[in-house]
Amino acid sequence: MASAAFRLFYPLRYLLSILLVWSYAATCMAEQKGAAFFDFGVFAFEEGDYEGAEKNFLNAIKANPRNGDFHHYLGKTYLKTGRFKEAENALNQAWQYQSAMEGLKYDMAIVQYQIGAYPVASFLFADELFENPSNVLAQYYLGICMYKRQQYKNALEHFEKATQKNPSIKPNGFFFAGICHMQLRETERAVEKFSWVAENAQTDELKTNAVKWLQTAQALTKEANPLRLNLKIGAQYDDNVALEPADQDIYADEGSFGFTAYLSAKYRLLQYNNLSTGIGYNHYQSIHFDLSEYNLMGSIPNLYVKFNHKPWILGLSIQPTYYWLDTNKYMLRKQFSTDLIWNITGKLAGRYAIIFFDENNYITSGKNGRNIQFLMDAFYRIPEKKISLIGGIGFDHSNTDHADYQYTGFQTRIGMDWGLPREFVFSPSVRITNKQYAHTHSFYNKKRDDLKYELAASISRKMIYQWLTGGVEYKYTKNDSNIAVYGHQSHKAAFIISAAY
Structure with a gap:
């Protein structure tokens, strides 16, 4: 009886082993195929071909839907093309599968900033800064979020830190710092900031806006x-x-x-x-x-x-x-x-x-x-x-x-x-x-x-x-x-x- 059972189980065990090996091989092939699509997508993304990048990242996700990197880059692609709701969904999927990915939290904060969810964006930027204090853009955007929330003193602190960390941000940082000074009725300090931006701005639009604010600040200083x-x-x-x-x-x-x-x-x-x-x-x-x-x-x-x-x-x-x-x-x-x-x-x-x-x-x-x-x-x-x-x-x-x-x-x-x-x-x-x-x-x-x-x-x-x-x-x-x-x-x-x- 036992011998008959053994004779029955042995071919079943052999068949099961074959199935397991085939399943593993198929999974490996799918992952390799997904990785190939992902590599092509990254290349297209870096070249600015966001349509091609999106197609490749979607194919990579189809081959391996549980890979956080694939979802992350799809979200970054949607960010570049201004499709912020789709970017939010893709980045949330990436967070679900692999929350510790480098840059993921910052990208999620940018999405919240772009859709106007400034309290959520502030929290994410602050968390990113805690983990990565050298991220000057997170510092700058945290200042912008505070400015949008009318927390002008807090915004000033972040603008000043951002401009100290990276001088290239100084024109924009000083411009928004000047507006914060205006809101706080610190017109003399606003005049200093706007004067510097009017003299050093790299774009005509920023220079024109700085001059307008400077004239307003100077007029208010005189009126006072x-x-x-x-x-x-x-x-x-x-x-x-x-x-x-x-x-x-x-x-x-x-x-x-x-x-x-x-x-x-x-x-x-x-x-x-x-x-x-x-x-x-x-x-x-x-x-x-x-x-x-x-x-x-x-x-x-x-x-x-x-x-x-x-x-x-x-x-x-x-x-x-x-x-x-x-x-x-x-x-x-x-x-x-x-x-x-x-x-x-x-x-x-x-x-x-x-x-x-x-x-x-x-x-x-x-x-x-x-x-x-x-x-x-x-x-x-x-x-x-x-x-x-x-x-x-x-x-x-x-x-x-x-x-x-x-x-x-x-x-x-x-x-x-x-x-x-x-x-x-x-x-x-x-x-x-x-x-x-x-x-x-x-x-x-x-x-x-x-x-x-x-x-x-x-x-x-x-x-x-x-x-x-x-x-x-x-x-x-x-x-x-x-x-x-x-x-x-x-x-x-x-x-x-x-x-x-």
């Missing part, structure tokens, strides 16, 4: 401080000093070295919603070593009101101006002006102004009178080229006590500020003015007609501190007149230092 101060001091040579400094009608035909100083102070008294009002004071002083009788001093207090209703800014001001020549009273000008600024786009703005003034000239009484001016200017910025352009036209009409000085004038001007390497700024400008006098001159017996050209250029840069600027200026003036005594030309050069607060 009710006091503004500007001081400008210059040493100059003028080869033809004006005998009537305000009108610049008659010149000495003599040159002189000297100094100029200009102080501007403005204090905001009230800010209520879009309405602000304040007071200001400007002071001008010129000193000529050789022609001291033509030293000019101007004292200019003012009161202003502004209403800001974006994109419009309406301004009104009253400004009495007192001039002295040496120690003698020269002129009193009472001025009222209104201007309207239209911020058309982030790069283009327009300004429209009407200015009325009444003059009392204590030296030439016939010049007492009234004047009205209409001005229109346009401003255009090209931030990626560090260029700001300005152009304008104007009209003015003067009605004086004596007919000899009554005229109608037209003017046009163009200028630019151009940021050069090493933080230099080049600023050329041209102004052309035509004055057509209304009446025949009482002495020269002809109607006066003047055409004046003014060409100016300066180059400047910050010195030591951001609030301190040094530079050189040059100005050429030529007035062509059909009455020879009023024709003149002059060259003026100066070294300038200015400070702003």
Whole structure:
């Protein structure tokens, strides 16, 4: 009986062994075939052929569905092609089969970041950093997730660490750090970050965005401080000093070295919603070593009101101006002006102004009178080229006590500020003015007609501190007149230092 059972079991055991060997061989062949598809898929992935990579990874998974590497690379392929939900499924499968794979947790975090699941992404990035502290991209993206979750202090910490680990991340890291500083109302630190990005960004898009944020931060910094101060001091040579400094009608035909100083102070008294009002004071002083009788001093207090209703800014001001020549009273000008600024786009703005003034000239009484001016200017910025352009036209009409000085004038001007390497700024400008006098001159017996050209250029840069600027200026003036005594030309050069607060 036992012998019969043994004879029956022996061929069954032999058959079972054959089946086991065949099954193992088939499994090995499937794994080898899956590995071959996987190798082809990795090659296609590295070459950027994501369609070919996907096909090969799917074939590899079909041959061996429990291999975590196959699912991982399929998920990476979906990431590259923006199919984030499919990437999430593939990476979850990889995690199920082999959770310790290098880079898997980081890729899973990227998927969660891309689909906007920032809390989950934050957890995964933080876990990745704990296991791999040198992963600078995980540090950077953790900062982005914190920023998206409005946890700005935490975001700043990660941006700073990421930029320290890898300088190539610094432009983007500083950009988002600047926005975090803005949200935390740390505008001065935001200005520092955006200034660095605007200077060092490698792409035009990042540079343009940094400049926009920088201008916003600078405006907020100024708005927060009710006091503004500007001081400008210059040493100059003028080869033809004006005998009537305000009108610049008659010149000495003599040159002189000297100094100029200009102080501007403005204090905001009230800010209520879009309405602000304040007071200001400007002071001008010129000193000529050789022609001291033509030293000019101007004292200019003012009161202003502004209403800001974006994109419009309406301004009104009253400004009495007192001039002295040496120690003698020269002129009193009472001025009222209104201007309207239209911020058309982030790069283009327009300004429209009407200015009325009444003059009392204590030296030439016939010049007492009234004047009205209409001005229109346009401003255009090209931030990626560090260029700001300005152009304008104007009209003015003067009605004086004596007919000899009554005229109608037209003017046009163009200028630019151009940021050069090493933080230099080049600023050329041209102004052309035509004055057509209304009446025949009482002495020269002809109607006066003047055409004046003014060409100016300066180059400047910050010195030591951001609030301190040094530079050189040059100005050429030529007035062509059909009455020879009023024709003149002059060259003026100066070294300038200015400070702003």
